[in-house]
Amino acid sequence: MTGGILIYAEVTKQSFVHTVFFELANKAHELSLKLNNAPVMAVLFTKPEMLTEYKEGFTYSGIDKFFVFEDEKFENYNTETYANLIVNLVKEVEPEIFLIGATNQGRDLAPRISSKLGTGLTADCIELDINEKGLLAATRPTFGGQLMATILCKTKPQMATVRPKVFKPAIDIIKKDTEFIYKQVNPEDFINNVQLIKFIKEYENNLNELDSAEIIIAGGKGMKGEEGFKLLKELADILGGTVGASRGAVDLGYAPHNIQIGQTGKTVTPKLYIACAISGAIQHTVGITASDYIICINNDPNAPIFDISDTGIVGDVFEVLPKLIEILKNSKD
Amino acid sequence: MKIALCVKQVPDTSDIKWTENNTLQREGVESILNPYDVYAAETALRLKKTYGGEITVFTMGPSQASNMLRDILALGVDNGVLITDKKFAGADTYATGKTISAAIKKVMPDFDIILCGQFAIDGDTAQTGPCIASLLNIPQVTYVKTIDEIKGNIINVTKQLDDGVEIIKVHTPALFCILKSEFEPSRALINGIIKAQNIQIKTVTLEDLGLSTDEVGIKGSPTYVSKAFRPEFKHLKEKHNCVETGTGAEIILNKIKEIGVYK
Numbered sequence: 045m046t047g048g049i050l051i052y053a054e055v056t057k058q059s060f061v062h063t064v065f066f067e068l069a070n071k072a073h074e075l076s077l078k079l080n081n082a083p084v085m086a087v088l089f090t091k092p093e094m095l096t097e098y099k100e101g102f103t104y105s106g107i108d109k110f111f112v113f114e115d116e117k118f119e120n121y122n123t124e125t126y127a128n129l130i131v132n133l134v135k136e137v138e139p140e141i142f143l144i145g146a147t148n149q150g151r152d153l154a155p156r157i158s159s160k161l162g163t164g165l166t167a168d169c170i171e172l173d174i175n176e177k178g179l180l181a182a183t184r185p186t187f188g189g190q191l192m193a194t195i196l197c198k199t200k201p202q203m204a205t206v207r208p209k210v211f212k213p214a215i216d217i218i219k220k221d222t223e224f225i226y227k228q229v230n231p232e233d234f235i236n237n238v239q240l241i242k243f244i245k246e247y248e249n250n251l252n253e254l255d256s257a258e259i260i261i262a263g264g265k266g267m268k269g270e271e272g273f274k275l276l277k278e279l280a281d282i283l284g285g286t287v288g289a290s291r292g293a294v295d296l297g298y299a300p301h302n303i304q305i306g307q308t309g310k311t312v313t314p315k316l317y318i319a320c321a322i323s324g325a326i327q328h329t330v331g332i333t334a335s336d337y338i339i340c341i342n343n344d345p346n347a348p349i350f351d352i353s354d355t356g357i358v359g360d361v362f363e364v365l366p367k368l369i370e371i372l373k374n375s376k377d
Numbered sequence: 378m379k380i381a382l383c384v385k386q387v388p389d390t391s392d393i394k395w396t397e398n399n400t401l402q403r404e405g406v407e408s409i410l411n412p413y414d415v416y417a418a419e420t421a422l423r424l425k426k427t428y429g430g431e432i433t434v435f436t437m438g439p440s441q442a443s444n445m446l447r448d449i450l451a452l453g454v455d456n457g458v459l460i461t462d463k464k465f466a467g468a469d470t471y472a473t474g475k476t477i478s479a480a481i482k483k484v485m486p487d488f489d490i491i492l493c494g495q496f497a498i499d500g501d502t503a504q505t506g507p508c509i510a511s512l513l514n515i516p517q518v519t520y521v522k523t524i525d526e527i528k529g530n531i532i533n534v535t536k537q538l539d540d541g542v543e544i545i546k547v548h549t550p551a552l553f554c555i556l557k558s559e560f561e562p563s564r565a566l567i568n569g570i571i572k573a574q575n576i577q578i579k580t581v582t583l584e585d586l587g588l589s590t591d592e593v594g595i596k597g598s599p600t601y602v603s604k605a606f607r608p609e610f611k612h613l614k615e616k617h618n619c620v621e622t623g624t625g626a627e628i629i630l631n632k633i634k635e636i637g638v639y640k
């Protein structure tokens with residue numbers, strides 16, 4: 045068997061299939077149409093009995109063939125074990141294209157696999173297409189987002205990791221009868237050079253809040269401290285949104301690291317992004333430019349954030365925000 | 378403890394300028410040590426302080442990169458290796474990983490750990506570290522916040538994830554990709570700088586590595602850039618000066634209503 049598009053279905057610590065899988069599935073389906081309906085396949089590692097929980101979602105994700113590795117020990121991700129099993133699967137299935145989410149796990153796993161296969165890997169892509177020669181054209185930001193590069197790969201499979209949240213997920217659009225193929229796992233497949241001792245949870249809930257939020261109120265260094273961030277939280281609560289931060293604010297401890305937005309943080313795609321006292325450094329703005337609408341408040345009329353905003357307010361956040369909160373509260377009563 | 382440290386010289390991305398034809402202006406852009414590698418170097422120095430041993434710093438790049446190696450040697454690193462050859466030019470992460478792993482095997486085959494930065498600010502691929510580990514067939518841990526303890530051939534490290542940290546036990550030899558951390562990196566002291574002047578930087582070329590020309594540089598790279606362009610932003614850029622008028626809140630409220638995210 046040859047050809048087709050393979051995607052990696054990452055299972056999170058909470059035993060969910062990561063949302064990026066559904067985004068990749070949707071994109072893979074679109075690419076497959078340009079490749080004479082090449083099959084879309086996926087690979088998953090899971091504890092036994094979990095698959096039934098995922099199956100419902102999989103029927104809508106347009107996967108033709110699902111390769112499943114099942115074992116108790118797949119409770120925790122292990123780079124070497126997963127990479128070796130996937131390398132063997134790729135050699136057997138010979139996909140043209142292999143896509144992995146650019147999550148912490150995906151960015152750890154993908155280069156391990158591509159190097160073993162001696163094939164090319166394009167990291168952290170934000171656009172994928174098939175060019176006139178039928179090759180995968182993978183586009184990614186480089187130089188801190190100041191330059192976009194479209195990259196091609198001479199070898200097969202053409203591999204890419206893809207940023208979460210840049211493609212729309214496949215939901216209720218592509219229904220297929222998915223064939224589930226269970227792959228054999230042997231005791232010697234498990235490599236124990238790296239062992240997880242324990243996981244310490246640091247952040248409770250807002251891991252996925254930024255991913256799914258329609259409205260994000262983000263603050264920068266100019267919010268001056270945790271007090272300033274309370275204002276943002278108050279506004280976010282009224283509007284039904286969530287709070288994000290620049291690295292300037294995170295580095296000073298005004299906000300936790302896991303809500304940092306930008307090159308070394310999250311990419312977000314809300315309907316509305318309000319940047320409060322953020323200067324608009326390129327490393328920040330690469331993470332937000334795909335937002336539908338951007339409003340900024342900054343007291344420096346020359347701040348670069350104005351160049352990428354739809355509406356810019358030259359003003360003091362400590363005047364504008366309390367007033368906005370007040371009007372919104374009054375209009376609710 | 379034998380530590381191989383990998384560092385990269387990168388263009389200062391905060392200093393990027395465009396030519397009139399929308400291409401990157403490469404001349405006159407300053408080269409700096411990749412900011413993440415500063416922390417990998419600091420981690421190596423701290424390990425050496427606690428556990429003793431020897432650090433060898435490797436970089437693949439043009440001959441000018443030896444100045445950067447000198448700066449790192451001045452911090453207390455023992456040996457420097459410059460992996461350089463015209464034929465290495467244009468390497469993607471796979472070819473880079475292949476070349477660096479071959480150089481480590483050649484110069485420091487008995488290493489205990491390899492330290493890399495988590496990513497480099499020019500490409501930001503975060504691939505080179507895992508690629509080196511994969512080709513040397515040793516375990517890797519990425520997103521390492523701290524290396525906590527070493528006992529014999531077991532190392533405990535803390536890995537940072539989105540929602541928390543993992544405490545991980547690893548068998549050496551192993552490779553770690555180090556995140557930027559809170560600690561203040563060391564600065565070179567005068568005797569360090571003097572000592573560094575007398576260290577002979579070892580140069581490794583293609584011939585030394587036993588690889589063929591087809592395995593390195595642009596020829597040995599499975600990926601290539603077919604197009605590079607400046608990102609376009611489609612935003613409206615309406616600017617309202619509300620310092621005197623104080624109307625900022627009203628304008629925002631109207632916009633929010635207009636775009637229909639809040640009723």
Ligand SMILES: Cc1cc2nc3c(=O)[nH]c(=O)nc-3n(C[C@H](O)[C@H](O)[C@H](O)COP(=O)(O)OP(=O)(O)OC[C@H]3O[C@@H](n4cnc5c(N)ncnc54)[C@H](O)[C@@H]3O)c2cc1C
Nearest residue numbers: 264265266290291292306307308309321323327328343361
């Ligand atoms: C490799 C690398 C990766 C990076 N990754 C990221 C990343 O992922 N995310 C990120 O955000 N940054 C990142 N950065 C850092 C980035 O370059 C900037 O330093 C950072 O975004 C600045 O944060 P800031 O806008 O909050 O702070 P500043 O640049 O200090 O801006 C503060 C702004 O607030 C305004 N202000 C102050 N007081 C008020 C007031 N009362 N009312 C209104 N406005 C006010 C000021 O005019 C100023 O424009 C990265 C940098 C590097 C080198």
Ligand SMILES: Nc1ncnc2c1ncn2[C@@H]1O[C@H](COP(=O)(O)O)[C@@H](O)[C@H]1O
Nearest residue numbers: 383384437493494496497502503504505
């Ligand atoms: N040319 C190079 N020479 C030495 N180390 C490198 C080189 N390229 C990448 N690295 C290492 O790999 C890390 C990740 O780089 P990158 O894959 O380019 O994001 C860097 O922080 C370095 O530690």
